[in-house]
Amino acid sequence: MFSAKEILELGAWEADKVFPGNESAVRKAYRDLAKHWHPDVNRDPLASRVLAHLTFLRDALVKKRPSASVSNERIYDGVDGVKIKFKYLRKRSGEAGEVLIGRRSIAYEMPADFADLAENERAVISGFRFADDGMKEHMQHFLPKIEKSVRTADKVVTIMARPDDCVLLPDLIDFYGGRIPPEHVAWIVSRLENIVCYLEWLQISHGAISPSNILVCPEKHTVVLVGGWGFATRFGSLPLAVPERTLSKVPALAVADVVASVATDLHLVRATAQDALGPSKGGLMMDRTIPEPVARWLLLPPRAGAVADYESWGRSLTEAWGARRFVKMDADPRKIYAN
Secondary structure (H helix, E strand, C coil), X not given: CCCHHHHHCCCHHHHHHHCCCCHHHHHHHHHHHHHHHCCCXXXXXXXXXXXXXXXXXXXXXXXXXXXXXXCEEEEEECCCCCEEEEEECEEEECCCCEEEECCCEEEEEEEHHHHHHHHHHHHHHHCCCCCCHHHHHHHCCCCCCEEEEEECXXXXXXXXXXXXXXXXXXXHHHHCCCCCCHHHHHHHHHHHHHHHHHHXXXXXXXXXXXXXXXXXXXXXXXXXXXXXXXXXXXXXXXXXXXXXXXXHXXXXXXXXXXXXXXXXXXXXXXXXXXXXXXXXXXXXXHCCCCCHHHHHHHHCCCXXXXXXXXXXXXXXXXXXXXXXXXXXXXXXXXXXXXX
């Protein structure tokens, strides 16, 4: 019998370790394990997470998810005569279209009607500035790098760099069976808060912080806010457009004449953290796997200003886990995208 920790550390490609045999054997083993780990009968605080991960592992075998090693290809015929071929391993839905994850690149597609968003994206990214070389050296690891862009008859496509040691956040959430451990969500939030502090210095609201726009680099404990920059807006200005997800998390933006501010991004960081933590039975404050100071911070409104908010997050982390320490994340993006 595997322990809770051993089960939660298994990736999709290792599902046969806990479910050996043919499909019939897999289903029987799942039924037996589900009975054992059901939270109504198992008092282990990780029981609900283990059950969800067992379901994920079973589905990886029984439903025979398409192999990510089989590349699909998109061919973009640009209106300017340029043709781009893009091979991808995974496909996701984004704020304004599809997100295609390649081996060393990531493509964001939008309908041709959104050409103004694509133009805004290029302008914002090319306009990144820094107070000094130290800030530039620090921030360049968190910011996107455009490799190519193309406009076809029906799409506008921006292709960004994707370091092969980084995984798109929804794929990382899937790897963990729908629920990333809180100690890892903690450093992801820290990196996002750091980015928002930089954006506040720039006087820009990103406006679309969400899992589909975030690359996570487990080994280096860093993230890249790679997508969604077409929605970025200078503070005090009206947004060019607002994603539906942002409106659902920050309803005040639906009110006429509400201008961009740092508060939007701070709300979206909290929403993204809750997405990464997955569903909690009874809510965050009732979930004993999430330290109470962390749950409380995620549920309370942001502080006035990114720096103050980041500082309050740091205090919550210390209250939750004590002195800062490095917790290794056993997730290899190369393996995640190899199966």
